[in-house]
Amino acid sequence: xxxxxxxxxxxxxxxxxxxxxxxxxxxxxxxxxxxxxxxxxxxxxxxxxxxxxxxxxxxxxxxxxxxxxxxxxxxxxxxxxxxxxxxxxxxxxxxxxxxxxxxxxxxxxxxxxxxxxxxxxxxxxxxxxxxxxxxxxxxxxxxxxxxxxxxxx
Numbered sequence: 001x002x003x004x005x006x007x008x009x010x011x012x013x014x015x016x017x018x019x020x021x022x023x024x025x026x027x028x029x030x031x032x033x034x035x036x037x038x039x040x041x042x043x044x045x046x047x048x049x050x051x052x053x054x055x056x057x058x059x060x061x062x063x064x065x066x067x068x069x070x071x072x073x074x075x076x077x078x079x080x081x082x083x084x085x086x087x088x089x090x091x092x093x094x095x096x097x098x099x100x101x102x103x104x105x106x107x108x109x110x111x112x113x114x115x116x117x118x119x120x121x122x123x124x125x126x127x128x129x130x131x132x133x134x135x136x137x138x139x140x141x142x143x144x145x146x147x148x149x150x151x152x153x
Contacts, residue, residue: 003082007089014093015100018125022101022109036116043107048121060102067095083144087136094129 024030025041032039046053055062074081074088081088101108110127114120 003085007081007085010086010089011093011096014090014125014129015097018093018097018129019100021111021125022097025111026105026109030111036114038113038115039111040113040122042110042113042122043105044110044122045107048127050121056107060099063095063099063102067092067099084137084140087133087140090129090136091133094126094133097126098124098130 021030025039028041030039031041044050045056045059047059052059070092098108108124108126110122110124112124113122
């Protein structure tokens with residue numbers, strides 16, 4: 001029960017922080033230019049690097065289906081949730097925040113633009129949360145499988 005409460009707290013906190021930042025950019029309250037990085041408002045109607053932009057009207061439903069599948073999987077495999085609840089809270093906070101943007105703004109609100117030495121895609125906190133969660137899950141999975149092999153099971 002503690003893990004579900006902690007998961008909920010992290011999920012809600014990160015979702016609200018991400019939405020607060022995005023509201024600041026949409027309202028024009030936030031923004032700054034530096035030599036290598038700019039904080040500027042941009043809308044992404046695709047997914048990473050604007051891929052699948054031609055699916056813009058359907059991406060929110062595709063993403064809801066993917067996250068719903070994840071919720072069903074975790075409900076059926078409670079041991080997976082128990083082992084990975086911290087990175088899953090980051091993954092769901094970022095995922096749901098970006099989906100919320102699609103319903104509210106028609107696309108995902110992005111605002112961090114790296115442009116020093118090379119141009120990089122514009123991204124947001126939710127994207128970073130998703131990336132951290134995926135790497136965290138991979139590391140936990142590697143450690144679990146490595147420990148299983150070492151113990152001979």
